[in-house]
Amino acid sequence: MLQMLRTMVGKPKSYSLYPGTVPVIIVIVVFFSYGFLSHFLGSPGPSETSVVTAGERDAREVVTLSRMIYTQPKVLTPARSDVLILTPWLAPIVWEGTFNIDILNEQFRLRNTTIGLTVFAIKKYVVFLKLFLQTAEQHFMVGHRVNYYVFTDRPADVPQVPLGAGRRLAVLTVRNYTRWQDVSMHRMEMISRFSEQRFQHEVDYLVCADVDMKFRDHVGVEILSELFGTLHPGFYRRNREAFTYERRPQSQAFIPMDEGDFYYMGAFFGGSVMEVYHLTKSCHEAMVVDQGNGIEAVWHDESHLNKYLLYHKPTKVLSPEYMWDQQLLGWPSVMKKLRFVAVPKNHQAIRN
Ligand code: UDP
Ligand code: MN
Numbered sequence: 001m002l003q004m005l006r007t008m009v010g011k012p013k014s015y016s017l018y019p020g021t022v023p024v025i026i027v028i029v030v031f032f033s034y035g036f037l038s039h040f041l042g043s044p045g046p047s048e049t050s051v052v053t054a055g056e057r058d059a060r061e062v063v064t065l066s067r068m069i070y071t072q073p074k075v076l077t078p079a080r081s082d083v084l085i086l087t088p089w090l091a092p093i094v095w096e097g098t099f100n101i102d103i104l105n106e107q108f109r110l111r112n113t114t115i116g117l118t119v120f121a122i123k124k125y126v127v128f129l130k131l132f133l134q135t136a137e138q139h140f141m142v143g144h145r146v147n148y149y150v151f152t153d154r155p156a157d158v159p160q161v162p163l164g165a166g167r168r169l170a171v172l173t174v175r176n177y178t179r180w181q182d183v184s185m186h187r188m189e190m191i192s193r194f195s196e197q198r199f200q201h202e203v204d205y206l207v208c209a210d211v212d213m214k215f216r217d218h219v220g221v222e223i224l225s226e227l228f229g230t231l232h233p234g235f236y237r238r239n240r241e242a243f244t245y246e247r248r249p250q251s252q253a254f255i256p257m258d259e260g261d262f263y264y265m266g267a268f269f270g271g272s273v274m275e276v277y278h279l280t281k282s283c284h285e286a287m288v289v290d291q292g293n294g295i296e297a298v299w300h301d302e303s304h305l306n307k308y309l310l311y312h313k314p315t316k317v318l319s320p321e322y323m324w325d326q327q328l329l330g331w332p333s334v335m336k337k338l339r340f341v342a343v344p345k346n347h348q349a350i351r352n
Contacts, residue, residue: 063110070100082334087261087317091225095319096336099222105143108221114145115224116203116273118191119211121150122176122183124350126157128211128343133161133169139215139339147203151190180351184266185287185301192280199273206276209340210267212350217321217339225316227271227279229309233320233329235263246303251295252286253303255310264309265323266302268340271315279308 079085079098086092092099117140121129133148140146148169150158153176163169174190177183191208199206205224235243240260246253270276283304290296297303321335325342 061111065106089313091315091317093317093319094222096321101220101222104221108144114203115141116147116149116199116206118149118206118208120187121152121211125211126152126154130159131214132211135215137164139217140219181300188280188284188301192277192284195273195277203273205270206273207270212343212345213340214343216341217337219339223318227275227314228316228318229264229314230268230318230323231320232263232265233324236320244299245306246297250293251297252289253297253307255307260310264306266305268323269305282308
């Protein structure tokens with residue numbers, strides 16, 4: 001095998017150029033390089049709207065890292081030996097100690113990546129916005145371009161939070177629903193609609209978060225990938241039979257007992273705009289079908305998210321460092337950092 005590789009790489013093919021073929025080759029080269037150059041020279045800048053989505057543009061770009069000094073990765077020394085860091089479909093599971101943020105920051109900066117953070121603050125939930133945004137300014141994607149998208153029915157109650165350079169906030173006024181379950185579920189519909197109309201023209205990646213949360217440590221580009229979900233902090237130690245998937249076959253979110261990889265949390269997921277569009281559209285449509293059949297999945301949008309991620313495997317999985325509840329779960333030693341944590345709330349009071 002090695003010999004074969006050496007032969008393939010090492011042995012240059014010899015071409016003989018007959019005088020008559022030279023002009024033909026020149027014409028071909030000029031023709032193709034014109035197409036190649038005009039593609040780049042003529043392509044619109046990042047501020048202009050382009051048919052190609054930002055995510056697609058990313059994948060094609062070639063970036064060259066600068067010289068960097070860092071600890072060498074050691075093939076015989078696992079980054080973490082106490083936790084699973086790779087799914088069976090070879091998606092990284094992101095834990096502290098598994099990534100070098102300097103390398104990742106450089107890669108994403110060279111692509112001038114823009115990240116959209118969607119958050120819903122409907123009715124009384126506007127009270128969570130201030131802490132959410134203030135802590136996001138301290139910990140979320142620092143050094144990168146960030147667009148906050150605040151969906152609310154109370155635009156006047158969105159607090160003025162000073163934003164760092166390259167960071168913007170858009171208030172998107174949307175309707176409310178009486179039932180909190182409907183507020184939660186209709187996030188899928190609104191994210192899919194705005195992805196199509198707006199987000200695909202403005203950002204490369206979308207991160208979709210609950211608002212009753214705060215950032216308390218670094219959450220950066222290590223989470224970014226085509227499609228990512230987050231391990232629910234209450235279930236990461238459990239067997240699949242214990243997952244609170246929807247178990248009624250009548251629901252579109254149904255998952256049988258002998259299936260399931262992880263239990264993902266509905267409060268933090270994302271990916272490229274295109275992947276998030278597909279996910280949110282699919283979940284919304286599944287919820288519409290359920291509604292027509294007079295059934296509502298046990299954990300609402302989270303049940304549908306889990307069904308989607310079972311059959312559309314995420315390309316990255318975030319550890320519970322990215323979704324924690326210290327009041328409920330304390331601080332076990334496996335969690336080296338608590339990055340994004342629940343803000344205690346009185347459910348009854350805030351939802352009604
Ligand atoms: N939400 C909202 N207003 C409501 C109910 C829910 O804005 O009246 C949004 C908000 O972003 C919230 C999310 O829907 O974080 C999910 O609801 P909640 O956080 O109450 O669910 P839990 O995390 O308690 O399961
Ligand atoms: Mn929540």
